Amino acid sequence: MNKVSVIIPVYNVEKYLRQCLDSVINQTLQEIEIICIDDGSSDGSWLILEEYASRDYRIRILNQKNAGAGAARNRGLELATGEYLSFLDSDDFFEQNMLELAYAKAKEDDADIVVFRADFYWNNSDYFKPAPWTLQKKRIPAICPFAGTDIMGNPFRAFIGWAWDKLFRTAFIREKGYLFQEQRTSNDLLFVFSAVTDAKRITILDETLAHQRRAISSSLSVTREKSWDCFYYALIALREHLQRVGSFEKFKRDYIDYALHFSLWNINSIKGPAYEKLYNKLKGEWFKELGIEQLNAQDFEVKSEYQQYRYIKRTPFFFYKRLVVIVPIIQKIDSICRYFRDYGMLCTLQYIMGKIKKMVSCKLRRQAAGK
Structure with missing residues (x-):
């Protein structure tokens, strides 16, 4: 019996697929065993899969009509067939x-779930950005393993709804x-948070072991434009x-707090x-459907999120889209304050320096493109 089955959905990632597969083989x-499902790619991804499968017997490749990563x-x-399951996106x-x-x-x-740390890899600048908020130890029991119902801090904020x-x-x-x-999007949220809240034995591996590629992608923007409502159906x-x-009932307050966070x-x-479209749906129906109107300001963890919710409820879209330019500024200040509170000075400085490095890198690329 294989110890782990690694499942990799593949779609139009010929540029990055080799690095992904090399990291697994x-x-x-x-x-x-490595199970790769090509989701109807139109580039050279399938040829790369065939090449790797011919060299490594552990790789199984299948293709299907485009239906999404889920x-x-x-x-x-x-x-x-593995004893445990691992999921990896193909970029x-x-x-x-x-x-x-x-x-x-x-x-x-003897764990049902092992959670480890991940960071972000900025492909354009070859920079690895720490992401301490993806695993928040202060929210979870000190002794492992623990049950999902033992999480005293919000389980939907303690972990991220990613499978990988x-x-x-x-x-x-x-x-x-x-x-x-x-x-199309938010397809792993239900799977992950159902497992986390139901599990009797969750354990933590406090090491950064996975890297999510972050790069400007017009195709991702188009996908989110078309699937703007998927997050709501996931919630x-x-x-x-x-x-x-x-x-x-046990998780109700945590769920509603997270529903607001993810909606915003x-x-x-x-x-x-x-x-x-999304603004009008949230304002007119979805905030109420998600239970957000049931709670008061003190019930929400991040006060700036509740303030933005109130702005949306009170403000027509025409005025809000002009007001909203100040929201990122408020959120950035709030984010830095929470980073300092939760992770200390070192992580806060790394966070700020990462932002500065990204801005400088973008400026240099624009200057180079203008020459």
């Missing part, structure tokens, strides 16, 4: 010892029947799951015609 843990991961889940990459360390930790603590910075016990996932939502599906298993992240990071 060169893992120090050798007893693995559908591709679900197909990989059906085929997986990201792992540290060479990630699977060995995560599997050893899983066995040591976690290792999952295959038997646990199949027993519970978890699947990824087959929608609704998560609430329905919590209600079905009887844990919603989406509206603050989208552009084009979808921006006004």
Whole structure:
């Protein structure tokens, strides 16, 4: 039996796919299978998969009509034979010892889920940016393993709803029947947070072992424009799951706090015609449907988020889009203050320096392009 099944959905990533695959086939843990599902790529991704599969017997490749990463991961889940499951996006990459360390930790603590740290790799500047907020130890029990219901801090803020910075016990996932939502974006939120809140044995590996590639991508912007409502359906599906298993009342306040946070992240990071559509939906229906109107200001963790919610509720879109230019400034100040409070001076300085380096790099590229 393979120790780990690594499931990789692939779509039009010929530029980055080799680095992704190399990071997996060169893992120090050798007893693995690698399941790659090509989601209808129109570039050279399939040819690269065929090349790697011909060289490494552990690689299984399949293709399907374009249906999104959620559908591709679900197909990989059906085929997986490993004791544990790992998910990796095809433009990201792992540290060479990630699977060995995560599997050893899983066995040591008999864990349903192992959560480790990740950072962001800025492809344009070859810079790795720490992301301490992706695993917030202050929110979780000091002793591992622990149950999802033991998390006293908000579990939806303690971890991020990504699948690729976690290792999952295959038997646990199949027993519970978890699947990824087959929608274009936010397709892993339901899977991850259902597993986290249901799990009886979660453990932490406090090392940075995965790298998410961050690069300017017009295709990603187009995808988000078309799928601007996916986050809402993910949140609704998560609430329905919590209600079905009887844990919603325990997590209700945390869920609503996170629903506001994730809703605002989406509206603050989208552009084009979808921006006004999303604004009007949140203002007219979705804030109420998500339960946000049930809570008071003191119930929300980040006060600037509640303030923005109030602005949206009170302000027509025509005026809000002019007012909103100051929102990023308020959020940045609030973000720096929370970084300092949660992670101390060193991480705060790294955070600020990362922002400065990114701005300088962008300016130099613009200057070079103008010559």
